[in-house]
Amino acid sequence: MSGTHPRYLWWNGQQVRWEEATVHVTELGWSTVGAVFEGIRAYWNPETGEAYVFRLREHLERLLRSMRLVRLAPRWGIGELTEAILQLLRDNECREDTYIQPVAYRAAGPKTLSGFAEEAGLYIATRPMPSHLLSGKVVRARVSSWRRISDDIMPPRIKNISNYRNGQLAAMEAQLDGYDQAILLNVQGKVAEAPGACLMLVRDGKLVTPDITQSILESITRDTLLRLARDELGLVIEERPVDRTELYVADEVFLCGTAAEITPIGEIDRYPIGDGHPGPVTRALERLYHDIVRGIDPRRAEWRTPVGLATAVGTRPGDD
Template sequence: MVQSKLLPYAFFEGEFVPADQAKVSIATHALQYGTGVFGGIRGYLDRDGETINIFRLPDHARRLMQSARFLRAELPYDADRVAEIIVELVKRNAPTFDIYIRPFIYKADLELGPKLKGIRDELAIYMIPLQEYLPITHPIRLMVSSWRRVEDNIVPSRGKVSGAYINSALARDQAEECGFDDAIMLNAAGKVAEGSGANLFIVRGGALITTPVTADILEGITRRSLLEFARDLGIPIEEREIDRSELYICDEAFLCGTGVQIAPIGSIDGRPVGNGQIGPITARLQQVFFALVRGEESPYQHYLTRVKIEQPAGAR
C-alpha cells in the first residue's frame, strides 16, 4: 500500500496554496457520486540531482482534458495551461526525489443528485514522493480476478473516471487477500483486459503482445511508449485479443503504467510465466525506459519536460 505525505504546495480553486488548505466539503458532488476524473504523472530525479524529468507531460495533460469531456466539464484551462501549472507547482515544491503528480478535475458544487450538466467544475493538483508502486526488480505474482473489467458503454474506460475505480479496488482487494500482488481483469467477452490499474503485455515466440484499445482498457501513455520502443528495437508487435489460457503459456508478461512503471510478472494463478524470472524483452524495455527518465542519453528525450529545481537559500 502506498501512503505518502503531500508535498507542501497544491493547486486548488485557481490558486497555489499550502496543501493542507486544499480541502472540500463532505457534500461535494464528486465525493458523493464519483464525478471526477484524474491523471497520474511521474517526475523522476535526473542523474544530475538537480532536475525533475516529467515523463510525457503534454500527453498526460491532453488525456486529462479528454477525460474531462466525459464529465461535460467546463474549465478556464486547456491542456497547455494545465501543463504550465504542473511545472510551476513542481518548482514551488522543489523536490529532490521522485514524485507522483495527481491532477484532478471534479464536480465541486454541493448539489444532490447524480448528473453532470450545470454543476461547477474545479481543477486540483497535488504531489507526493513515490518510488515503487509494485516491485520492478523482481517478478510479481498475479491472479485472474473474478471481477470483470467495467465495460466502455457502462463507464468510459478511455477516461480515468474516479467513480469507476471501485472496479479496480474490488479486484485488487481480492488478489491481495488471496496472497497475490495484483489482479488481471477480463472484460465482458471473457478476454484479457488489463491489470487492476495498469496495462498488460505478454510475450510469445519473441513477439510482444497487448490487448487493443477496444478491449475495455485505458489508453495508456506508458503502454503507447513501450510499443514505440519495441518497434524501434525491432521486436515484433501484436495488438489483439488475448485469451485467458495464453496467460498460462506465455514466455514473459509484465504490467505497465505511470504508477507500476514496468513490473515483471513471475506467475499467474500460481503458474510460472516462462522460467519465473524477468524475461529478456521485459528487461530490455525497462532499460530503455529508465535510461530515458533518469536523463541518460536517449533518442526519446523529447518526451521529457525537464524542470530545474532551485532550493531555497540556506537549504542543503
C-alpha cells in the same frame, strides 16, 4: 516537503498552502462520482540535478479528454496546466521521483443525480513515489472473478474515478487470496488489464497486448513501450484480443503503467511464467524505459519536460 506532505498544491488557478486547501465534509461522496484524474510521474536525475516530467503533454491531453467525456467544461488549457505543474514541482522542491495527480471534479450543481452543471474545479497534488525500475521486483497474479467494466457501462478508456471501484474489488480479492495483482478479463472473456496497469506478454519473440477496444485505459506507458519495442528493439507488435490461456503459455508477461512502470509477473494462477524471473524482452524494455524516463539516454527528449530545478532559486509565493 514539510512534515509528511508537500508545502503547496494547486487549486483552481492558484497555489495554496496544503493545510489551507480544505472543503466541507458534506462534499464527501457525490463530488467524486463525477471526477476524473491523471497520474503523472517526474523522475529525478542526480547527475543533471534536474527532474523530468514524463510525457506531460500526453497526460494533460488525456485529462482534457476525460473531462470532455464526463461533461466537465475545460477551464484551463494545456499551457496553463503545464506551467502550474512545473511551478508546483519547483516550489515543493521535488528533488526525488514524484507522482503528480491532477483531479478535476464537478464544482457546482446539485449533489444528486438530478441535473448537473459542467463547471469544473481542479486541484493538483504531488507526492514522493520512488521508482522500482531495475529493482528486481516480480509479482504473482490471479485472473479475477470480477470482469472489467465495458464501454457501454462505464468508459474504461479514461481515468474516471468511479471506474476504480471495479479495479478495487478485483485488487482486494487478489490480495485476500494471497496474490499481489489481479488481471481482469473483459465481458467477452478476453484479457483486459490490471486494476491500475495495462498488460503485455511475449510469445515467440513477439510483443502482444490487448488493443484499445478491449476495455482498457488508453495508457500512455503502453503507447511508450510499443513505440520503444518497435522502433528501438525492432520487435514485432501485435495489438489484438488476447485469450486467458495465452497468459499461461506466454514466455514473459508484465504490467505497465505510470505507477506500475514495468512490473514483471512471475506467476499467474500458479502457472509459472517462463522460469519465474523477468525474461529478456522485459529486461531490455525495462532498461530502455529506465534510461529514457530519467534522461540518462538522450533519445526521445520530446517526452521529457525539465522542471527547472537545476536553475531554480527560492521564489516560493508567500515565503518570507
